[in-house]
Amino acid sequence: MSESAPAPTTPTATTAGPAGPSLKLRRLAIDTYRENVAYLNRDCDVYRAEGFQALSKVEVRTNGRRILATLNVVDDPGLVGCGEVGLSQDAFAQLGVEDGHPAYVSQAEPPESIPALFRKLDGERLGQGDFDAIIRDIAQHRYSKIELTAFVVASNRSELDREEVYFLTEAMVKTGRRLDWRQPVVVDKHCIGGIPGNRTSMLVVPIVAAYGLVFPKTSSRAITSPAGTADTMEVLARVELPFDRLTDIVRQHHGCLAWGGTADLSPADDVLISVERPLSIDSPGQMVASILSKKIAAGATHLVLDIPIGPTAKVRSMPEAQRLRRLFEYVASRMRLSLDVVITDGRQPIGRGIGPVLEARDVMQVLQNDPEAPQDLRQKSLRLAGRLIECHPDVRGGEGYAIARDILESGRALTQMNAIIEAQGACGFDYQNPPLGALSFEARATEAGVVTSIDNLQIARIARLAGAPHVQGAGVDLLRKLGEPVAPGDVLYRVHAGFGADLEFARQACQRSQGVQIGAVGAVPHVFVES
């Protein structure tokens, strides 16, 4: 494989010559996380001459590189003296020089795209050049938190029309690395999220890769959920792999299941997420741009997208799902990505386990054709794998499912998965003796009836409080699913934790609401999706 020239991100070479006197760089052992901080002494000539203010943005240049940093003003020459510029740890590391190296400090130029941002705040429609400029500035960390949030909120809800979503997606692809696998068909799958236990990728990848299609699957870790695919795969194998190693594995085994964080695909998306997450913003436009930009940057030519609907899923009605589908399809078609949207049943978690170890157990049960395997996870995975196999030019529409089932039932999927696990670095997981958290409690039915609802959000919350995904063996093991009969005292689910405090938090949440309702058979909600 090869990659197209990545767009420059900070630090970049600067063309501006040094201005003003140089200062001596000083590394301060202060960790300011992702925010670069520069420290200047208040009596320093540069500080006085430039009319800086604390918290203003400055540019620090040295060694042909430049970084932007927030300014803090120091009154203690022991910390930072006149003639010095202190830098927080990460900021210092980005410059690649030694302590004491000369550097130049100046006011940072305001980002070029600010006028476009202001027009968006005024409710205007933006053009392609505007989005290119905004996303470039964001990827280069030129936006302040204020500007970043303003962009995210002003683009929230229905503020972006579908052509703007296309411009945004295109701009996000342009700013990052773009992979080219030199294959006519490179498949990928993605779910918009929100359904606990939904680990279909770990079944779809080995099935489809066993069929021979190239499937370089990179996943995220859990952000607000009890486990992401990367967290669950990590129970079985290493997922943080050097980029070159990843491409070797894909070349040899057609697929991988790795963490996507090291690939620098769509870097603007990572910056935007840092604001969207604390605000719980997940608007259709931003979701489409975020998902499609990452998949296209990763080199996918064919994508199957899973949109689950249900009362506690992200999408709660069929009309809403159809609107979202059309937006995904419009942008994918503009980007020349072949997209197949599958609307699925999101009324309850998929499989039984929720949490890395529990979900890994479910996946391995399916791959082993174990009679105990959760059938909903198996069925859904075969359906998605079938759709992907139909991307192969030799396969007719409707034949994919049977091919996928044969691959699974013959054990070829398991063989393929084991090869991928070995290649990434196996962790020696025994699915029949999963290393669950040693502490546990059970949630029980208090009345007779059938399970009429399982709240995805509450079950996910309980699993997180129990320690997932940080504690791999923590989580929720669902023993009853929708429509199943229960008697008073029956165990609905078991909660596993690694630490007493976690168990207690989970128990309290469970006491407030256990997330499972019991009622009459007729009260089970229906969902009309293709099965």
Add this chain to the structure above:
Amino acid sequence: MSESAPAPTTPTATTAGPAGPSLKLRRLAIDTYRENVAYLNRDCDVYRAEGFQALSKVEVRTNGRRILATLNVVDDPGLVGCGEVGLSQDAFAQLGVEDGHPAYVSQAEPPESIPALFRKLDGERLGQGDFDAIIRDIAQHRYSKIELTAFVVASNRSELDREEVYFLTEAMVKTGRRLDWRQPVVVDKHCIGGIPGNRTSMLVVPIVAAYGLVFPKTSSRAITSPAGTADTMEVLARVELPFDRLTDIVRQHHGCLAWGGTADLSPADDVLISVERPLSIDSPGQMVASILSKKIAAGATHLVLDIPIGPTAKVRSMPEAQRLRRLFEYVASRMRLSLDVVITDGRQPIGRGIGPVLEARDVMQVLQNDPEAPQDLRQKSLRLAGRLIECHPDVRGGEGYAIARDILESGRALTQMNAIIEAQGACGFDYQNPPLGALSFEARATEAGVVTSIDNLQIARIARLAGAPHVQGAGVDLLRKLGEPVAPGDVLYRVHAGFGADLEFARQACQRSQGVQIGAVGAVPHVFVES
């Protein structure tokens, strides 16, 4: 006068008992401006036990007080050792204890109003309790920059209905100090801004105070303009006065012209402005809440509000002005504030001078009844003063203007102004020899005709580049106004600066666009406002 009990702002007494081990406070000589920063050593037990992350919000408690701070993690025990918590300068000062005092550090509780904020982000209408909670959290500095920006942008444009604007205004008044002058009539005036040179307050206050009405005028400094009333008044007298001194002056002279920054009126507004300003957000709802909350907190019972309209004013059409007027009137009436909106001619700057010294000269010319005085400034000030005088129960509608003119022409306004200047602390300004910036250049007409437009924004920009308001004597002196005839080579305006670099910046801006257009008599735009 007295004040009602101020709502608590941080630091506040805490009811929660100390939890976990105490740390020794250490003052770090780092100025982080308005953002409190706490520094913990990475090896510190508290840091490890609480699972903190750099940039997360922590609460530091000691001495019955608590502050919120952003966490930075330190790897150098020389800076902050295990068992210590470092604080930035302002944060340390807020706790009112000595170095080495024991303090407790814990994760900050998320602000209570976050669910309401999320509902606003989803496009919902909020209730009074929601606004109270949001504004209380904002005034107590509990919102992160991200949350603050999200609130501002989600309330931008037409996102707030008029009842929500009332709730917002009411909430902003509740969080701050509210003055009570123990007078049936306390007058104030305000202009929504955007017109350079518009220093009517410095004429209206002495005229109306001379009539005997209480007029405790506090003003802001320039934010994005070349001079605010506080900047211009500072040419004549001290404007930063202790709060008690201010009230003495008002009691004795009925009026004052001071900077409002020390009064802690509507503290949430100051926090919101810190986000609105860099985003140039000035939506009707936020403008109304910001202006009315400050005036009501300052104890005004009667307010005259100036809304200028013109092609380069904030408000560009009469329908827009009328919509804004109705919103101001609705909220004022809910708040029981008597409001008189005056829509004025905003086609060009008011007076001749733009910049602190130049504007002070204009004001003094009018007060001195100097034949050179700019007539538009005189006329507009008399008109506004007349409206305010009519707030007096003994004055009939329509009589105010003549009373104001008599007070001005008789010299009583000048006497009153001089008394206020003396009381605040005179600076010895001689309006006939104003201390203008020593460097200057002139913008000249290149063709014959009449002045058909003067761009408020461009003239303001040139005055700021020339150094106003920071350099008091810098600015623009307009020698030709709308409709006046000019011949090629005539001076349109003179730019004054204190420093060569500033003069050069101003000259370049002037060369790009001098902001004054010459054309035929018929091309002068009309404006239909009451005169």
